[in-house]
Amino acid sequence: MRVDRREIAAVFAGGFVGALARAGVVEALPHNPGEWPWSTFLVNVAGTLMLGYFTTRLQERLPLSAYRRPFLGTGICGALTTFSTMQLEVLDMLEGDEVGLAALYVGASLAVGFAAIFVTTNLVRRASLTG
Amino acid sequence: MSIVIALGVGVLGGAGAMARFLLDGAVSERVGGHFPWGTFAVNASGAFVLGVVAGALDGDAYTLVGTGLLGAYTTFSTWMLESHRLGEDGRLPLGLLNFALSLAVGIAAVWLGRQL
Numbered sequence: 001m002r003v004d005r006r007e008i009a010a011v012f013a014g015g016f017v018g019a020l021a022r023a024g025v026v027e028a029l030p031h032n033p034g035e036w037p038w039s040t041f042l043v044n045v046a047g048t049l050m051l052g053y054f055t056t057r058l059q060e061r062l063p064l065s066a067y068r069r070p071f072l073g074t075g076i077c078g079a080l081t082t083f084s085t086m087q088l089e090v091l092d093m094l095e096g097d098e099v100g101l102a103a104l105y106v107g108a109s110l111a112v113g114f115a116a117i118f119v120t121t122n123l124v125r126r127a128s129l130t131g
Numbered sequence: 132m133s134i135v136i137a138l139g140v141g142v143l144g145g146a147g148a149m150a151r152f153l154l155d156g157a158v159s160e161r162v163g164g165h166f167p168w169g170t171f172a173v174n175a176s177g178a179f180v181l182g183v184v185a186g187a188l189d190g191d192a193y194t195l196v197g198t199g200l201l202g203a204y205t206t207f208s209t210w211m212l213e214s215h216r217l218g219e220d221g222r223l224p225l226g227l228l229n230f231a232l233s234l235a236v237g238i239a240a241v242w243l244g245r246q247l
Contacts, residue, residue, distance in 0.1 A: 012145035012146070014145075050208070081208040082201075082203075084197075084237075086237075087234075087240070087241045088185055090238055094238075
């Protein structure tokens with residue numbers, strides 16, 4: 001795999017910003033294990049909305065740029081959102097016999113996450129048709 | 132969060148995002164096909180390590196490694212984007228498989244990491 005150092009640097013810079021933003025949200029919205037994790041849910045929804053917007057706009061509307069997508073998409077949105085913490089939270093719910101809450105959390109995350117991509121993608125495309 | 136911990140979260144977050152970018156690229160290049168194995172490999176491995184870390188660290192150390200490094204390494208947004216694009220490309224079964232397989236393996240990986 002060919003590696004572009006400036007592309008990697010853009011990913012690092014975006015990751016720095018995204019991780020710091022997420023840590024701020026985690027600190028602002030604490031929760032006990034087994035409770036609905038608003039911090040994770042909110043960063044995942046917000047980051048997915050942003051990724052759907054950026055990716056569609058950068059791929060389908062704006063002239064190709066080598067560093068916008070690695071910085072905004074791979075870096076910021078990738079680091080702001082998290083898969084590992086979500087899985088740990090689901091396991092905590094299951095082990096606390098909160099099976100219904102776990103199913104609700106997984107279902108809501110997937111439904112809202114998928115809808116976030118669907119809506120932003122189609123809004124960007126519609127804007128490109130009319131404007 | 133002190134300024135030192137915040138800086139550490141940023142640097143480790145940057146490192147995690149870089150590691151994701153490189154592993155995703157390497158796996159996707161070798162495996163090929165339409166299923167996003169690169170992101171899958173990143174998320175499954177990150178979930179396993181978080182399982183290990185969750186039992187071993189707390190406080191600032193957990194914020195640095197669990198939230199900063201592994202939070203940035205794994206990704207929810209790309210998982211959603213790739214599933215959606217599979218559906219758009221007429222590969223809805225693969226998109227649904229990406230949902231189900233990532234969830235099943237992710238939870239199993241965290242559980243396994245925690246047993247160590």
